[in-house]
Amino acid sequence: DADVTQTPRNRITKTGKRIMLECSQTKGHDRMYWYRQDPGLGLRLIYYSFDVKDINKGEISDGYSVSRQAQAKFSLSLESAIPNQTALYFCATSSTGGDREQYFGPGTRLTVT
Amino acid sequence: RKEVEQDPGPFNVPEGATVAFNCTYSNSASQSFFWYRQDCRKEPKLLMSVYSSGNEDGRFTAQLNRASQYISLLIRDSKLSDSATYLCVVHSGGSNYKLTFGKGTLLTVNP
Numbered sequence: 001d002a003d004v005t006q007t008p009r010n011r012i013t014k015t016g017k018r019i020m021l022e023c024s025q026t027k028g029h030d031r032m033y034w035y036r037q038d039p040g041l042g043l044r045l046i047y048y049s050f051d052v053k054d055i056n057k058g059e060i061s062d063g064y065s066v067s068r069q070a071q072a073k074f075s076l077s078l079e080s081a082i083p084n085q086t087a088l089y090f091c092a093t094s095s096t097g098g099d100r101e102q103y104f105g106p107g108t109r110l111t112v113t
Numbered sequence: 114r115k116e117v118e119q120d121p122g123p124f125n126v127p128e129g130a131t132v133a134f135n136c137t138y139s140n141s142a143s144q145s146f147f148w149y150r151q152d153c154r155k156e157p158k159l160l161m162s163v164y165s166s167g168n169e170d171g172r173f174t175a176q177l178n179r180a181s182q183y184i185s186l187l188i189r190d191s192k193l194s195d196s197a198t199y200l201c202v203v204h205s206g207g208s209n210y211k212l213t214f215g216k217g218t219l220l221t222v223n224p
Contacts, residue, residue: 042216043157043200090156101147102212104156 004105006091012111013081021076021108023091024073028072031094032074034058034066036087043090049074050096078101116140119201122218130191136184136201145204146177148186150197151217157200160186163182189221 004025013019023032034046035058038082045058047066050067054064063085091105119136138146146163161168161173163184174187184201198223201215 023181040216043214045212101159102157104158109155 002106004091004093006108007104008108009106010109015113016080017055017081019078019081019110021078021089021091021110022077023074024050025072025091025093025102025103025105026073027093027095028071028102029034029093029095030071031096032068034064034076034090035076035090035092035095036060036085037090038087046076046089062072078110078112081110083112086110089105116213117201117203118181119199119214119215120218121216122220124218124220125223126191126220127204127223128191129195129196130222131187132191133188134201134220136211138182138184138201138203138204140205141179141182143182143203143205146175147185147202147204148173148175148184149200149202149214151200151210152197152211157214160199183218190221191220193222193224196220196222 005097030051033048035043036041044060046060047058048056048062049068052068065076072086089108092102094102117138120134148160149157150160161170161175164179165177167176172189176185185193198217198219200217203213
């Protein structure tokens with residue numbers, strides 16, 4: 001089984017809908033991250049969490065919110081989806097220590113029409 | 114200057130070729146450096162960390178020049194399976210954690 005899983009893997013939704021992307025990990029890592037990837041723009045950090053009680057905004061947090069339900073679970077919500085949130089979303093984890101390897105989930109391809 | 118800037122690519126090389134990727138970073142306080150590999154429509158995976166003294170892993174060699182704020186990745190004897198996008202990644206260090214990813218350079222190795 002994969003160490004970092006994301007659900008759903010693909011999602012098409014309409015403008016204005018609320019959507020939640022979920023991430024689970026079995027690596028026992030404290031740190032979890034949400035990124036989005038757009039063609040030509042690379043990976044950009046949305047939110048990150050260093051432990052269950054810690055949530056931090058990344059460089060592009062507007063329009064998104066997160067919840068760290070447990071050490072192993074970190075979900076990303078789009079309260080009111082808009083077309084420019086169409087992207088590939090990755091969850092990642094790492095052990096304590098910012099320079100540790102990040103392990104990525106398989107990604108969620110989200111399309112907002 | 115962008116935080117992390119890579120060769121735009123794409124690179125198309127024949128099998129067996131040597132190919133080099135370059136990356137520059139703007140934050141002189143950056144502490145850790147990495148190359149990640151991302152296959153088409155897949156998640157990024159760590160290829161190798163980059164150390165000041167340079168490091169080698171089989172056909173892959175990574176170099177860091179702190180004075181020039183420059184990182185490189187050399188792939189020797191390219192294989193078809195090396196076809197992927199290579200991401201230069203920089204960690205700013207300290208309590209203000211941040212990993213910054215370059216946009217990536219696409220490599221296609223042709224038979």
